[in-house]
Amino acid sequence: MTERLPLFIITGFLGSGKTTLLQQLLRKPSTGTTGVVVNEFGEVGLDHRLLVHAKEHLELVEGGCICCARRQDIGEAIHDLVRRAQREGGNPLARAVIETTGLADPSPVVSALGRDPWMRAHVRLGRVICVLDAVNGLASIAAHGEALRQLAVADTVVVTKMDMGRAAEWGDLVSAVRSVTPDARILDAHAPDFDLEQVFAAEDGVTPLHGSGFRAEDTTHAANWTSFVMHRDGALDWPAFTLWLSALLHAHGSRIVRVKGLLRTTTSPAPLVIHGVQHVVHPPRHLRPEDDDGQPGYLVFITNGIGRREIEESLDRFLDRVRHPGARIIGTAAVVARERAKA
Numbered sequence: 001m002t003e004r005l006p007l008f009i010i011t012g013f014l015g016s017g018k019t020t021l022l023q024q025l026l027r028k029p030s031t032g033t034t035g036v037v038v039n040e041f042g043e044v045g046l047d048h049r050l051l052v053h054a055k056e057h058l059e060l061v062e063g064g065c066i067c068c069a070r071r072q073d074i075g076e077a078i079h080d081l082v083r084r085a086q087r088e089g090g091n092p093l094a095r096a097v098i099e100t101t102g103l104a105d106p107s108p109v110v111s112a113l114g115r116d117p118w119m120r121a122h123v124r125l126g127r128v129i130c131v132l133d134a135v136n137g138l139a140s141i142a143a144h145g146e147a148l149r150q151l152a153v154a155d156t157v158v159v160t161k162m163d164m165g166r167a168a169e170w171g172d173l174v175s176a177v178r179s180v181t182p183d184a185r186i187l188d189a190h191a192p193d194f195d196l197e198q199v200f201a202a203e204d205g206v207t208p209l210h211g212s213g214f215r216a217e218d219t220t221h222a223a224n225w226t227s228f229v230m231h232r233d234g235a236l237d238w239p240a241f242t243l244w245l246s247a248l249l250h251a252h253g254s255r256i257v258r259v260k261g262l263l264r265t266t267t268s269p270a271p272l273v274i275h276g277v278q279h280v281v282h283p284p285r286h287l288r289p290e291d292d293d294g295q296p297g298y299l300v301f302i303t304n305g306i307g308r309r310e311i312e313e314s315l316d317r318f319l320d321r322v323r324h325p326g327a328r329i330i331g332t333a334a335v336v337a338r339e340r341a342k343a
């Protein structure tokens with residue numbers, strides 16, 4: 001019998017840094033070939049476009065979480081990944097990684113591994129890695145049951161964003177993690193001795209789900225989670241857009257929990273990759289020209305209790321105001337002030 005493929009699950013709340021961690025792994029040739037399954041909550045994925053290093057070993061499951069709508073699809077995606085690698089021979093996978101949506105409960109995937117005979121024969125569980133954002137993580141755990149479950153199921157917690165000014169104290173993060181999952185490894189992604197190979201080392205006999213007390217069947221989401229895509233043809237007025245987004249997330253970051261997408265703007269020929277996480281707007285990055293397929297700009301929103309129309313109207317109103325002759329600076333400042341005042 002061939003050796004079973006170790007499967008790693010990367011979980012963690014919306015925007016915590018899962019794709020970033022996976023990108024780091026894929027860019028490190030010494031770690032071997034990784035097969036990747038990306039699961040996106042929204043109807044339009046972004047993460048798979050940023051994982052260019054894994055193009056030939058990548059499966060995308062979008063439009064729902066693996067713990068509910070897309071449970072079956074994940075099994076099929078892993079199946080396809082393994083079959084493809086076997087067909088290609090020569091270059092067998094060192095591991096498979098599933099990046100779950102930021103709202104998913106990973107425990108159903110773990111239990112599916114044990115139930116499905118094909119999976120049992122070909123795949124074994126490596127680790128369940130929860131990415132915890134040092135800026136938003138404590139608030140996410142306090143406010144969202146999904147974030148708590150993800151932590152509870154993990155055997156390894158990778159803390160990201162310790163490099164940011166608004167990061168929580170390390171001691172507070174460790175206490176929060178320990179109170180949910182007392183024996184998990186806790187690693188700082190920015191520590192000088194942080195070792196990706198150690199994170200993704202495939203040891204036998206890891207038994208996650210230890211501290212959780214959750215059953216796979218318990219999976220539920222707060223009813224209010226919504227995802228929608230805002231399409232934007234043409235080039236956006238970039239200075240105005242960033243002001244609007246900062247003001248919007250400042251005022252409504254607890255309800256507009258995640259914004260990500262690609263935008264064409266007035267200031268750059270290459271599309272910009274946009275990331276907003278709760279109240280934080282991360283610095284945008286240029287998409288590499290070779291990854292640009294020319295499609296119009298779009299933003300994916302994942303929200304809790306606020307709808308597409310309100311957000312779209314707010315942007316249109318804002319852009320209208322700044323376009324008004326002579327009102328650019330004063331108008332923009334006034335709109336920002338008003339949005340902030342609503343907070």
Ligand SMILES: Nc1nc2c(ncn2[C@@H]2O[C@H](COP(=O)(O)OP(=O)(O)OP(=O)(O)O)[C@@H](O)[C@H]2O)c(=O)[nH]1
Nearest residue numbers: 013014015016017018019020102160161164275282
């Ligand atoms: N400064 C800083 N930024 C980070 C770090 N990790 C991730 N980010 C930024 O956080 C934003 C979101 O990161 P992603 O890796 O897309 O997060 P994700 O968990 O995959 O997001 P979802 O798939 O939407 O749940 C991006 O702008 C990243 O560049 C970190 O350690 N430090």
